[in-house]
Amino acid sequence: MKFLITTTLLLCTITDSFAQDAKTILDKVDKNMFSITKIIESDMVIYGRRNTRTVTSKGYSEGTDKSFTEYLAPEREKGTKMLKLEDRLWIYSPSTDRTIQLSGHMLRQSVMGSDLSYEDMMEDRKLTEMYDAKVIGEEVIDGRNTWILELTAIVDDAAYHGRKIWIDTQRYIPLQEELFAKSGQLLKKTVLTDVVKIEGRWYPRKVNYKDMLKDGKGTDFIIKDIQFDAKIPEYIFSKAALKQ
Amino acid sequence: MEEKIISIEKLVKRFPVGKTEFVALNNLSASFVRGEFAGLVGPSGSGKTTLLNIIGSLDTPSEGEVHVLDKSISLLSHKQSAKLRNRHIGFIFQTYNLLPVYTVYENVEFALLLQKLSGPERKKAVMDALEWVGLTDKIKSKPSMLSGGECQRVAIARSMVKRPEIVLADEPTANLDSKNSHHILQTMKKLNRELKTTFIFATHDEKVMQYLDRIISLEDGKVVKDELIKNSKNQ
């Protein structure tokens, strides 16, 4: 699910009239990557100081509002399920056989020890509502030409005051993103790689998400299998599904 | 004119021995008057000590009546019998039974501590008693530092210090040599005369018998002979 959210975060449509170029670019990105539903099986690789953990999960999503994730491995996390409906998040833990709704400070906690917080996954306001975007240059990354988009917060309560996004000029997919503090300090960086064509779309199979203030290699999300616009039964996005 | 201070009527004392009973005193009757210097004699097991114990209210009759100073021994409570012993009866034992951690003075004084006496009164009584037995120079000694004869003299002083009506002496000379025996017997005889204290001995010592003016012979818990004696040493 993290994969879903991280990518959708980057794909919010921009409607700002002062940044026609940026808007056009992001619109195309959106068109390329958007699908009504997705079913993704992925590995989350968490690089720790001493060891590396891999968490496997299967996620179902519909638009940006609804998603459901079930963890498959390791044994300790197996059977844990997560449901997001708009701005609410529930977690079911099989060891306690309880469903809890995460709220407030709990959303700031890390997801399974990764570099990503629940809150990072929850943000689903459109970037254009929160940021002023403009193209500030071009760069070649891994042999691909990209535009560099700079986003500056126009609301008070954006978690990150500034963002920079690198977008492939031919395939219209994001390849890299940086998140900045108010002071301009680089806080986090996302790198998207292994871009392949799946069902006629270009899609990055690997995303690395890293807290830049901390040592380490961050957290990788690797797609093992993805289906676009598959039929997902409605009951999947209900609290009842958590306990099954 | 002779005041009867002890009277014993048809006294029976039985002790359980295993499943049966041993009859220590068998239907014994006797009486004593004030100022007697009497002895219970007889072989071991004849009931001498048992009789002394009952007179001293250390034990109670199985049957019969024992009156000491007009008090029935069988009817006394613990407290009353303790009071009787404390005020009116002195004991002298074969083994002296001095309290080892006390000095001579304290051993003698002990008997008076239970009585309401002022300090100076008590002191005078103790010193008088020690003077009777001739031990005023040893008041600070502990019993372990004294000879057997001296110990028994302390015991006599202890029994006499409260000026009891009756002194019960159980084989007082058994552990003493002849010289010491005569010495303490003379002391007791002297106190008997001067203070009119009644002495009753349990003994089979010939030396003691020389001083007695009455000998009651016991056998199997019965009085077999009760005679008044006139001899050189009891005058």
Place this chain on the structure above:
Amino acid sequence: MLAIKLAFKNLLGAGLRTWLNVTVLSFAFVLMIFYNGMIDGWNRQSRKDTQAWETGEGQFWQPEYDRYDPYTIQDSHGAMSEEIQSEIAKKNLVPVLIAQATAYPQGRMQGVTLKGIDPDQTILKLPTKALSKTNDSDYAMIGKRMATSLKMDVGDRLLIRWRDKNGTFDAREIEIISVFKCDVPSVDKGQIFLRLEVLQEMMGMENEATLLVAGENFKHRDFKNWVFRDQDFLLADMDKIIQAKKAGGTIIQALLLIIALIAIFDTQVLSIFRRQKEIGTYIALGLTRSQLVGIFTVEGGAHSILAALLGAVYGIPLFLWINKVGISMNYTQGMDIDLPIGEAIYPYYSLQLITISIILVVISATIVSYLPARKISKMKPTDALRGKLQ
């Protein structure tokens, strides 16, 4: 009176055996007083230090604030009214703003608490003056424990990241300008002190604070939207921990006491068996059996009086000496103890502590003396005189 006199006579007369019992009992006694005195001394010291460094004469808290729930900090800030401002100006109150942040020492990630405080405050012992040396907003002060856990020293720079009142991330590098030494871990561990206005600016919380610490001259009154927390409330948990430590020590004390009591019990049983003849003699001399039970009980119980005296003989000089030099707690410096602990503890012996200890020892010694002494009341005097009892 007679019984007491006799008891001591007999006890002292018994010599070595008595002194062995008395010595063991006096150890129990001295240890009991010492241990509790140490804990009490520690407690007093802790309370005093905590008060001086942290709690002052009580605090006003924002209603949501809970010091044990860091998640309440986010919402625990409020504006200071003019009334409060004037008390602050008179140095009767010192405002503290608290915020949560993440520090990144040497590329590690560590949760920290930021505390904004007026550098010119005089209410708390915190050496906040260090923060007033410069107007530069990037200076911070930390305690020694924090310095150790961050592996930082004066002059080192530390990157911190926090979220302002709107939740927007911000990050900044600060320089450690001073490291203070403090016996109270709760004002040190995990905390970074900044100037109040710096933290207010960082958080976007101008003129706001999380709590107000009252000083000695503060005349108590209530402020709207602030909850007063008194000393008892602020120190309650510390008291609880110290009480728990006290309870832990009772096991050793109880063990030693029990050994001493068993020795007394044993002595009593033996003494009653061996002194039958003496008991018989006492009865012949006119003591009642209950008087005798009393004498023997007092005799056994008097072990405790001798123990108290003996304990006093070596205990008082020992305690006086310890109170002069203190009990060195240097070995705890590197340890992770959550209670304020100085370099040395000075035990405090209250009259109450000593009285309770004496009463406890005397009563327990008397009880164990009484139990075997009861046997006397069942003795037949004639058998006792002959030494015939089993």
